[in-house]
Amino acid sequence: MxxxxxxxxxxxxxxxxxxxxxxxxxxxxxxxxxxxxxxxxxxxxxxxxxxxxxxxxxxxxxxxxxxxxPGAAAGSxxxxxxxxxxDDTGPVVLAAQVHADGFRAALVALGGRTVATAPGCVTVSSDPAQVLGAVVAEGAKLLRDSGRRCVGAGLAVPSAVAEPEGTALNPLHLAWPAGAPVRDLFIEQVRAAGIEGPAFTGNDVNLAALAEHRHGAGRGAAQLLCVATGHRGVGGALVVDGRLHTGSSGLALEVGHLTVNPEGRPCHCGSRGCLDVETDPLAFLDAAGRDPGPEVSLLQQSRDLLRTEYGDRSVRAAAEQLIDRLGQGLAGLVNILNPDRVILGGLHRELLDADPARLRAVVADRSLWGRSGSVPILACTLDHNSLVGAAELAWQPLLDDPLAALT
The missing domain is CATH 1.10.10.10 (Winged helix-like DNA-binding domain superfamily/Winged helix DNA-binding domain)
Structure with missing residues (x-):
């Protein structure tokens, strides 16, 4: 017995x-x-x-x-x-992103693979409930067309998201009211659309960093620093041992408000010369003497200018100015945070591609103890990484406990 x-x-x-x-x-x-x-x-x-x-x-x-x-490798x-x-036929999550030039909805499978996507390049209204209703409606249509099981939803927004309230404290480029309850609004829209599973909301650059750490340029990094431009502004994130460092209330790594030019442009935060207004797409177009057009996003206009007119003296001078200010900001962050890898997204990725030696030299010149200059600085590699990161939020309950999440 x-x-x-x-x-x-x-x-x-x-x-x-x-x-x-x-x-x-x-x-x-x-x-x-x-x-x-x-x-x-x-x-x-x-x-x-x-x-x-x-x-x-x-x-x-x-x-x-x-x-x-499996087939054996030759010589093994x-x-x-x-x-x-x-499993390519397994469940999916709904990922959504809102930015200054519109929104995008997508279905994302395990492995970070996008199954279907629906861009919505529209003028973003000042009513967050209306915008989130539109992006969720697009996602719900994708789900109906796919016939796939959905186990959750995630939303990326260009704002710091306060915890535990889930409010967007500074949606500066969306004309949304400060403190908009984006998490509650997103949950309401997801439930109204009949979409199953929990719903989450996070800052777009935080989520981009999480996606890159799991599926892109940040794989294997123990202390990953991500700095990126959106369609407007600059954001940052830190992933430590696989988890986002969000601080005591979700507001850590607001690197856009690091001063890099004390006599520079006025910033929305009340200071002057912040990364947010000195190294974003609008700053680049201004420095190059180009008037922004309404046809495509500021980010796309900046990318096109760098790729097609870098030989132009004014464009090169503007790029060098932004690279120097970006490098100054990165050096300060590297000296403080001591990451083992830095990844750059948005326009910053394009600036790195345009003149990697100049950017790395600026960071190295301002490094402490001669060590910070040796930190690898790489370009983000994922398309729509904030969307993939929003999906990662939605996948987390399943990754924590598959049986509980599915039953």
């Missing part, structure tokens, strides 16, 4: 241990860090049998696929390990 009870206890313990590993295992496959069962076994620190059971359960839940007969010896990948 005792032997039977001991065996039952051992079986129950193994089962509980395996279930507790479901979330970490799914995250490893989701982020591409466990392409095989052998790697999964090593990363989880479990036995091969336990890793196999975990993979089998995730496959049964419709989340991953296990290829038990021994039996190849089972290959793991996300």
């Amino acid at each position: 005792n032997g039977r009870a001991d065996k039952a206890t051992t079986t129950r313990t193994r089962l509980e241990r395996g279930r507790s590993a479901l979330g970490p295992a799914l995250e490893l496959v989701h982020t591409g860090r466990a392409p095989t069962r052998a790697v999964l076994t090593s990363e989880l620190g479990v036995t091969r049998a336990t890793a196999g059971a975990v993979a089998a359960e995730l496959e049964a839940l419709g989340l991953i696929r296990v290829d038990s007969r 010896q021994g039996r190849p390990s089972h290959r793991l990948s996300v």
Whole structure:
């Protein structure tokens, strides 16, 4: 009797241990860090049998696929390990983004893959409920057309989002009222559309950094600093050991209000010469002597100008001016935060591509102890990374506990 009870206890313990590993295992496959069962076994620190059971359960839940007969690589010896990948037919989440020039809705699968997208390049009204209703309606249509199961929704906005209230404190380029309850409004619209699963809201650059850390240029970084322009303004984010550093109330890393030119342009925050107004697309167009047009976004106009007219003296001078001010800001951030990688998005990515040596030299020249100048500065690699990051918010409950999220 005792032997039977001991065996039952051992079986129950193994089962509980395996279930507790479901979330970490799914995250490893989701982020591409466990392409095989052998790697999964090593990363989880479990036995091969336990890793196999975990993979089998995730496959049964419709989340991953296990290829038990992978082809061996040329010249390799021994039996190849089972290959793991996300299930292309599995559930999706609704991702939404609002910016100064419109909005975009998308369905995103595990692995950060965009399944369908619906851009909405419209004038963003001053009523956040109306805008969020429109973007959710586009997402709901995508879901109906796809027939896929939705397990959550995430929204990226160009504003600091205060916690725990979920309010947009400074939607400066949207004409929304300060303190707009964007999280509650988004949840209301998601529920009204009949979309299942929890709904989340976050700052667009924070979410871009999270997406790049899991699926893009930030993979493998322990302390990842992201600085990026949106369609207007500049934002920053820090990912530490895989998690966003948001501070005590969600407002950390408002790097756009770091002064880089004390005699510069007045900023919305009341100061002068902030990164936000000295290194964003409007600042670049102004410095190059170009009048912004209404046809496409300021960000796209700036990109086109850099790519097609960089040989023009005024365009090159404007780029060098922004690079110097961006480098000054990055040097201060690197000296304070000591990241092991810096990634740049939006117009800043284009500036890095235009003259990487100049930007890195500015940062190195202002580095402390000669160390900050050696930090890698890379371009973001994901298209629509804020959208992918919004999806990551929605995926998090599933990554934390797949069984609970699906049942």
